[in-house]
Amino acid sequence: MIKLAVLGYGNIGSGVVSVLLENRELIAKKAGDEIVPVCVLDLRDYPGDIMEDKVVKDINLIVNDPEISIVVETMGGTKPAYDYVKACLLAGKHVATSNKALVAAHGPELLAIAKEKQVNFLFEASVGGGIPIIRPLTTCITADAVNEITGILNGTTNFMLTSMAEEGCAYDAILKKAQELGYAERDPSADVEGHDACRKIAILSSLAFGTWVDYNDIATEGITKISDVDMAYARKMGMAIKLFGTSRRQADGIYAMVSPVMIRKNHPLFAVNGVMNAVLVRGSMMGDLMFYGAGAGKLPTATAVVSDVVAAAKNPQGSEIGPFPEGKLVLADQKNEKRVWFLRIDGELNQEALNAFGAAEVVLLDGKKEFACLSAPMSETELDGLLAKYPVLSHIRIAE
Ligand code: HSE
Numbered sequence: 001m002i003k004l005a006v007l008g009y010g011n012i013g014s015g016v017v018s019v020l021l022e023n024r025e026l027i028a029k030k031a032g033d034e035i036v037p038v039c040v041l042d043l044r045d046y047p048g049d050i051m052e053d054k055v056v057k058d059i060n061l062i063v064n065d066p067e068i069s070i071v072v073e074t075m076g077g078t079k080p081a082y083d084y085v086k087a088c089l090l091a092g093k094h095v096a097t098s099n100k101a102l103v104a105a106h107g108p109e110l111l112a113i114a115k116e117k118q119v120n121f122l123f124e125a126s127v128g129g130g131i132p133i134i135r136p137l138t139t140c141i142t143a144d145a146v147n148e149i150t151g152i153l154n155g156t157t158n159f160m161l162t163s164m165a166e167e168g169c170a171y172d173a174i175l176k177k178a179q180e181l182g183y184a185e186r187d188p189s190a191d192v193e194g195h196d197a198c199r200k201i202a203i204l205s206s207l208a209f210g211t212w213v214d215y216n217d218i219a220t221e222g223i224t225k226i227s228d229v230d231m232a233y234a235r236k237m238g239m240a241i242k243l244f245g246t247s248r249r250q251a252d253g254i255y256a257m258v259s260p261v262m263i264r265k266n267h268p269l270f271a272v273n274g275v276m277n278a279v280l281v282r283g284s285m286m287g288d289l290m291f292y293g294a295g296a297g298k299l300p301t302a303t304a305v306v307s308d309v310v311a312a313a314k315n316p317q318g319s320e321i322g323p324f325p326e327g328k329l330v331l332a333d334q335k336n337e338k339r340v341w342f343l344r345i346d347g348e349l350n351q352e353a354l355n356a357f358g359a360a361e362v363v364l365l366d367g368k369k370e371f372a373c374l375s376a377p378m379s380e381t382e383l384d385g386l387l388a389k390y391p392v393l394s395h396i397r398i399a400e
Contacts, residue, residue, distance in 0.1 A: 002035045002313055006063045007084055008075030009042040009051065012098050012125070015302030017051055018073050018311075024246045027306065031313035038068065041084075063087045069311055072305055073097040076103050089113045089121060094316075096308035098125035098301055104199035104215045107206065111322035118318040122308035127153065127200040128277045130300025131293040132307070137281070140319050144283035146208040150246040150399070153200040155295040156191040157243045158222050161260075162273040165240060170228045183275060192245065193222035194258040196370040201245030204279065205256050207321070208247070211329040213256060219334050221259040230394055233363055233372045234346065239264055242272070244399060253332030261399035262342050265284035337381040340398040344372045346391035353390045374398065 004020070006013045017037045020027060028034045037138065039054045041062060046052050048118045057079075062068055071088045073095055075081045081102045085095050090113060103110075103123045114121035124134045130153070137146075152158050159181075160174045169177075175192070178184035202215035223243050234241050239262045247256035263270055268290055272278040277295025282288050294300035311320065345353050349371045354362065360375025365372075370393060375383070383395065 002031070002033050002070060003038045003068045004035055004070045004072065004309065005065075005068045006037060006040040007059070007062070007071060007073045007081070009040040009044070009046060010074065010076075010303050011298045013040065013042075013072065013074035014049075014051075014306065015298035016074060016305050019299065019302045019306045021050070026238040027310060031310045033313060034310060035070070035313060040109070043095070059084050059087065061160060061305070063091045063093075066241070068093060068314075070096070070309055072092045072309065073099055074305065075099065076101065082106050085110060085121075086113065086304040089117055089119060089270070092117050092119055094120040094122070094312035096122045096124075096305050096312060098123070098305050100126040100199045100203060104202045108212045108324045111319065111324060114319045115323045120308070120312040120315065120319045122311060122319070122321065124308045125202070125301045125304035127151075127203050128279055128291065128293070129187060129295040129297060130304050131277060131279065131291050131295065132304070133204065133279050133291050134207065134321070135307075135311070136291065137204065138291075141281065141283065141286065141289070144285040145249070146281055146283055147257065148246065148248040148282040149201070149204050149208045150244055150248075150269065150282075151197075151201065151204065152242055152269055152272045152277055153197040153245045153279070153280040153295065154191055154243060155277055156188070156192075157274065159183050159275045160192075161226065161241055161243065163213070164226070164231045165235060168228060168231070171224070171226060178259070192224050196219040197243060197245040197258045200248060201256060201258060205247040205254070206324065206329070208281070209249075209329060210324070211255055211327070212324045213247070213300075213331070214328045217256075217328070217331050218260070219257040220259075223260050225394065226260055226396075227394065229365070229368070230342075230344070230396060232365055233342070234262055234305065236363055236365065237262075240268060240270055241396065242285070242371050244269075246399070250332055250337065252336065254329060255332040255337060257334045259397055262399045263399050267399065338377040338379050340377055341383055342372065342394075342396040342398055343375055344370055344393040344395075346370050346393050350390075356386055356390065371378075
């Protein structure tokens, strides 16, 4: 029997216990041994819960218990999760976490400790909820160089953008609805400002390119400036607006960013709607791969955590991930990347502005004293020079 402890008995942590109990027999078959949740660490008590009499308040009771070999961390945030996870790894316990903030901030150090102690530090659930993407990147896509990894990595913002597109609602109204439905937090900034997606693309890029990417280096723009008028133009052009986390290998290096983009119907991520997430991985030999599923939610995310628990039980000698080389990946400046831009310009149709932006396609909306166009490919640096000269109301990247 393998004894397991759960740090943080909230939504995901209690989901982990549910999955372990509900699927006990099939998990035992896959893992080669029975896996039993013997205690949970939480500040709160859980009267009436199946783990009611197994709640502990002191991490040392877990760290110093030699019979507990696997620890699940589902507390979120870095404090005290970092100290607790580090102590568990140093004590020779495997750790599986759903915590993207912890992995993005301390991944290399925790992976190095895991390697030294010959245990696993696994984080399948930290990106894309229930979608298997970490293990495919680390153990399946090993015969081709990844050229690009692009994802719709945040369910809250994808729900908001999809609803804006389908219902024609303004940003504030849809944020309120997302909060009422429990998708968006009362303070929605981590989602709508792109910080959540930023940590997720940092983790994916690190695994895809083999050197750790510091999430602080990733240019990050959220969806707060996207308006219902931008959506109306997108709809008229048969396009969708999505929040992408993306990293791509270019001649001058690898760049990474989070930003809203407009995509055409033929883009593989066009049909990813509502709270769903998807990750597109592009390689020279393997072509395009797509991973799609629930990016959040108690049981999908808990199932991904438990898949790590099973992996740890099957490979007790050590981690299948990393460790990473010293230092971080120095990213190329995404401002040099040439791309087509969607531009809304105030006033009557203006040929001089169209010429300046090299506009190939012009779009008009009835009743609006403005016009929109798709620019010729240009870098953000070039665009910035023109934004000062013309009354541009909004500019959104076109992703191919
Ligand atoms: N807030 C996140 C989302 C939860 O909306 O996708 C999963 O990380």
